Amino acid sequence: MKNMYLLKQHYHQIAENAPTPDIESKRQAKLEEYGIIDTLPEDEFDSLVELAAMITDSPISLMNLLTYDRQWTKAAHGMEVESTPRSESVCQYTILDEINYEIEDLAKDERFSSKSYVNNEPNLRYYSGHPLRTSDGYNLGALCVLDTKPKKLTEEQKRGLKTIANEIMARLELKKKQQELKRLNKEKDHFLRAVNHDIKSPLNGIVSSTHYLQKLWEGDKDELKQILSMIELSGRKLINYTSELVTNSMEQGETKLILDEVEIEDLIQDVINIYNPLANAKGVNINSHFSTPGTFHLDSEKFKLIVSNLISNALKFCREGDNITLDIKTSGTEHKTLYIYVSDTGIGIPAEFLPDIFEKNKKHQRQGTNGEISTGMGLPIVRKYIELHNGEIKVESIEGMGTTFKVNIPENLPA
Template sequence: MPTPPIPQNEMDRLLSLSDFDLDYAEYKDNFKDLAKLAAKVAGTEISLVNLIDSFTQWSISGHGLEIEQMPREDSVCQYTIINGEHFEVEDLQNDERFKDKFYVTDEPKLRYYYGIPLKTKSNHNIGALCVLDKNARELSPEKVELLKIIADEIVSRLYDIKVISKLKNKLTEARETQKKVAHDIRGPLSGIIGLAQLIAEQGEDNQIEEVLEFMQLIHRSGRSILDLADEILSADKKDLKPAANSNEFTLLVFKDKLERLFIPQARNKNIQLTVSTSANSEQIPLAKNKLLQITGNLISNAIKFTPPGGHVEVELSLEVNDTDSTLQIRVKDNGTGIDEKGIEKILQGNATSTEGTASEAGFGFGLALVKHLIDTLNGSVNIYSKPNEGSVFEVRLPQIRQ
């Protein structure tokens, strides 16, 4: 098997992709028109909009071919994100890198490929727009330029989706802040009104000492309201976790997304993947920030190092306290396991590439990305493993109660 190509800026590329915080199964309709347009422009039967993470190529939309994902090492687009402007294969059947791939030997028996990188504003290739056909093709310079314009529009829409998602989060945060302010101010404000009313009702019967005491209480209540206002106005929004969006991201929603995205990967290797939630907290809203990226990489890694016929278990739970809560993600497999040195490298963010149990290619950045994302969310990860005894990854992520 040829050595898989890895971009020199792979870690930065993966971080750039993770910044979009995408659910790869949600955006088929967002890009369907552009995928169809790309096929029409190129005169090909098939076009795909592909995003490439540490382990997987995700086809988030397409025309002429129903496919949602494939292992990164099987894809042609892994070469497109290496090249500067485009990557073309005139005949996949005669190319040593691709002639034995399932999409060449079996239906749709593809022959022609042309891919254009999806380049972010930070100059990272997070995926590719590709056109494919069962017959040889030749694209004119004019068609290539049109495909580049379509690729730019795809990236522009990804940024639009990112902005809209942030605005939804901020709107939810504003609503929650409004509720909190109304609740917190009601107490001291009611006290002020009550004391003022008491003074007014007593009229001339008020003793100067009582009035002074009442005034001190009013002052303290007013001061607490001002302190609350200062706290709200000076709060550093960067330190706040994004609130759950208006659709309420819960453990049940999280479970459903993980099953839809990763059960196909597991089945492809004859591995049983199960996802379970804690019944007492599965309906509580939580922040979805980077959860799919973190958990998805852990699941893909577990599948990679578990032999066919094995199992991967994912447990999701939420520990709820009076003021905050903690999300716990537990990914357990019965795979090859990790020695102490390997665990130490992962925890230091220095994990290196190794082959999977079915000779899957190693890219060496999945667990490093997971460690980085967990750190940015002020979380923690523990790893329990021994060689040939499987592995357990336990992630804890603090959540702000809504």
């Protein structure tokens, strides 16, 4: 608590001693997105800073980024500096606007006349800076040039300084995109590992079940035919599932809807039929109630994945004797909306999981009631596909009593 009090005091002092933009907290958040603070020197920025000194005929040039409490220098020419208290800097004023900020003589400006860098080495007199501005309007810092004698830049020199500042921002944007690409690649690897497990498990089940039926079955032939048909249907659904995952561009965030005109009851009943054998084996009842007259436009494959994940999730956390109930209805005429409630009487979700239950999070990887493995990927995919349909999903749960997922999807009519 004492450390927190000192931290608040520290930021309060900064606010008193240094001017801050109205959007300072958002500006800081934006700066953090670039992951640039306290990184090693890089030739590309050193060269641009040197170029700024050359075109303005200045002995010193700096690329500065401003955190809450300090000015950190990424690149420097003509001066060795790494970090300065923000309240001591000149660039704190540059980031308040989007144009060049110039002080012809620091010694004659009461804000800086008593500063050590003015009265002692390096005896600075001149400052000109241009904000390092993101495309969405946040000034992360400044490219500045300094001199030991008073002067004034020409308009051409100021334009040159602006051009170099824009080039620095272009390089920062590129680095940010490269970092994002690395992050996406890591997520993709995690996703593929999880999917690999999810695919292997049902495939192994299909293979072992088929082997059993071929070698050991001595029961009724009609029952055998029914079970083999179910295995075939499950296999086809799994093939469609993997095809969807492979062909879409989820890792680039470019997944698109492929719209179909479907009968909702038939579509959902098809999914329920796949899970009935698993539910029967576990002693769980799956009930459904439909009020879905006519047809509805949506992406049938993605919708089946939504329903499949919700049923699978409910089944995983149900015990023998529990119930899963699907209530499905449509409302409206010209602009229809589909409502789906998937409720279960299972073990429920811990309250601390609920706020981010639709996020990829290792803590959500709970085992099912029969030791079923969870990868934590199902619900994030469900939300992604629902939002792709411009829909919403909510969850209500009481640990030990059950869970209800509430989904609404507006009809997505073809253009």
